[in-house]
Amino acid sequence: MTNLVKAELQKLFTxxxxxxLLIVLLLLTGVFLAFFIGFAGVENxxxxxxxxxxxxxxxxxAWTTGAQMSWIMVMILGVIMMTSEFRYQTITGTFLTTPxxxxxxxxxxxxxxxxxxxxxxxxxxxxxxxxxxTVLISGGELSLAESRIPQISLGILVxxxxxxxxxxxxxxLVRNQIAGIVGAIVWTxxxxxxxxxxxALQGVGKWLPxxxxxxxxxxxxxxxxxxxHWLPAWGGALVLVGYGLLFAAVASxxxxxxxxx
Amino acid sequence: xxxxxxxxxxxxxxxxxxxxxxxxxVEAGSVTGFLGPNGAGKTTTLRSLxxxxxxxxxxxxxxxxxYTSLAAPLTEVGAxxxxxxxxxxxxxxxxxxxxxxxxxxxxxxxxxxxxxxGLADAANKRVLGxxxxxxxxxxxxxxxxxxxxxxxxxxxxxxxxxxxxxxxRGFLRHLAHDDGAAVLVSSHxxxxxxxxxxNVVIIAKGRLVRQGxxxxxxxxxxxxxxxxxxxxxxxxPALEAAGAQVESVDDGxxxxxxxxxxxxxxxxxxxxxxxxxxxxxxxxxxxxxLELTEGR
Numbered sequence: 001m002t003n004l005v006k007a008e009l010q011k012l013f014t015x016x017x018x019x020x021l022l023i024v025l026l027l028l029t030g031v032f033l034a035f036f037i038g039f040a041g042v043e044n045x046x047x048x049x050x051x052x053x054x055x056x057x058x059x060x061x062a063w064t065t066g067a068q069m070s071w072i073m074v075m076i077l078g079v080i081m082m083t084s085e086f087r088y089q090t091i092t093g094t095f096l097t098t099p100x101x102x103x104x105x106x107x108x109x110x111x112x113x114x115x116x117x118x119x120x121x122x123x124x125x126x127x128x129x130x131x132x133x134t135v136l137i138s139g140g141e142l143s144l145a146e147s148r149i150p151q152i153s154l155g156i157l158v159x160x161x162x163x164x165x166x167x168x169x170x171x172x173l174v175r176n177q178i179a180g181i182v183g184a185i186v187w188t189x190x191x192x193x194x195x196x197x198x199x200a201l202q203g204v205g206k207w208l209p210x211x212x213x214x215x216x217x218x219x220x221x222x223x224x225x226x227x228x229h230w231l232p233a234w235g236g237a238l239v240l241v242g243y244g245l246l247f248a249a250v251a252s253x254x255x256x257x258x259x260x261x
Numbered sequence: 262x263x264x265x266x267x268x269x270x271x272x273x274x275x276x277x278x279x280x281x282x283x284x285x286x287v288e289a290g291s292v293t294g295f296l297g298p299n300g301a302g303k304t305t306t307l308r309s310l311x312x313x314x315x316x317x318x319x320x321x322x323x324x325x326x327x328y329t330s331l332a333a334p335l336t337e338v339g340a341x342x343x344x345x346x347x348x349x350x351x352x353x354x355x356x357x358x359x360x361x362x363x364x365x366x367x368x369x370x371x372x373x374x375x376x377x378x379g380l381a382d383a384a385n386k387r388v389l390g391x392x393x394x395x396x397x398x399x400x401x402x403x404x405x406x407x408x409x410x411x412x413x414x415x416x417x418x419x420x421x422x423x424x425x426x427x428x429x430r431g432f433l434r435h436l437a438h439d440d441g442a443a444v445l446v447s448s449h450x451x452x453x454x455x456x457x458x459x460n461v462v463i464i465a466k467g468r469l470v471r472q473g474x475x476x477x478x479x480x481x482x483x484x485x486x487x488x489x490x491x492x493x494x495x496x497x498p499a500l501e502a503a504g505a506q507v508e509s510v511d512d513g514x515x516x517x518x519x520x521x522x523x524x525x526x527x528x529x530x531x532x533x534x535x536x537x538x539x540x541x542x543x544x545x546x547x548x549x550x551l552e553l554t555e556g557r
Contacts, residue, residue, distance in 0.1 A: 099311075
């Protein structure tokens with residue numbers, strides 16, 4: 001099994017996709033961080049907007065910047081990990097080498113978790129390099145506990161790793177690369193955003209992977225739409241793991257028996 | 262042990278019966294040509310053999326076991342299915358190395374296999390720029406990684422230039438006759454494999470049409486002697502009396518089975534009939550192939 005995971009990682013790192021997606025992810029995170037810095041402390045029609053940079057709440061908010069972008073990029077990565085095997089018919093060689101297909105699926109899921117976690121780490125390091133100097137320059141004090149940085153970091157790490165599993169499951173289900181990528185973007189960027197941002201819909205949204213990930217990071221900052229109500233962190237973790245198992249089961253069920261023609 | 266054994270294989274895709282009760286086997290040390298027109302069911306048979314397609318009924322065994330139960334398949338079976346199944350952005354060497362990693366083979370096997378198929382110079386080039394012939398060679402290299410003793414090759418000559426086909430022929434003969442491997446090679450173009458194969462399995466419309474050695478197939482039904490004479494109507498009964506089967510083709514031409522040229526000459530002399538032509542009819546394999554696969 002170790003060999004199979006290594007082979008899956010080799011597949012990913014011998015094409016250009018991984019670093020293109022990573023650069024896009026870091027660029028987008030940079031753009032959003034710039035936005036948070038630019039609009040820090042600006043009131044939104046008299047209501048609370050983004051906190052000032054010396055407020056511990058700002059560091060908390062800024063530390064979550066890359067979360068959603070990480071989910072999107074890693075889910076796309078997962079979709080491509082699976083669908084490119086069908087697009088280029090490399091699945092034939094993969095199954096000739098490892099005819100026990102469930103082992104291939106497990107190896108893909110494990111390597112997806114590994115790569116997702118690596119992307120999350122890259123984003124977290126990048127955020128630290130921007131947020132810490134910003135807070136210190138503005139005269140604030142960086143309090144890890146008050147800004148909940150360890151918990152948010154762990155939340156990003158775990159949730160991002162799991163989004164790779166979601167992507168692999170989606171890719172196995174649809175098989176078509178374009179459909180899978182569009183599906184991943186629409187889901188993470190539009191559907192989940194709507195259900196987690198609009199308070200009236202959060203009753204549903206908190207049960208979605210995005211809402212559960214927010215619960216894991218326990219974000220409770222009011223950026224103008226009211227304080228969100230997520231599941232408790234452990235509940236978010238359970239929901240996320242549940243989705244992970246669901247998508248893993250989908251990937252397995254759609255791949256193990258099907259004829260490869 | 263029989264290297265490849267297919268027993269009563271049946272596979273349908275929806276209403277189409279792709280393979281219908283096909284049985285044959287391939288022994289070590291021989292090259293078997295698996296022939297049939299496009300859509301005859303060759304690829305489905307080979308994919309069933311390799312565990313990629315699940316048959317409806319029947320068995321497809323390699324070294325006595327289903328492919329999916331082989332512990333280290335690459336070391337037992339080398340397969341070439343499609344020349345197109347590579348990621349265009351990956352280099353040839355990396356493609357093979359990934360297979361080595363997954364199969365637990367040493368990474369150096371990748372370079373050795375590339376060397377064997379004459380692709381060493383292109384090892385670090387991305388497959389994107391490969392010609393079809395280079396892709397075929399790369400596919401063959403992937404089959405060689407585990408130094409197996411059974412080879413299953415689906416249309417490996419597709420896209421090769423004449424020199425490449427010549428090279429492939431020599432290579433397959435070497436694998437079978439020098440290394441003692443069992444080689445099953447499919448083709449819809451008979452001339453590609455005619456000079457390479459020891460045995461032939463022909464299928465058409467999913468059904469087995471004929472199997473046997475190349476020699477058996479070409480002398481199908483015995484030798485035919487073509488005789489031309491102005492007195493065909495008199496010669497025919499005389500030949501039949503001598504034990505031959507005679508077919509009258511057109512005015513003055515008889516196709517005779519069961520007698521050789523000397524015996525026919527003797528009959529003609531006895532009957533005082535002048536022969537203007539006596540020739541052994543070449544049973545061209547291509548003709549046999551077309552006869553066998555047409556109208557089924």
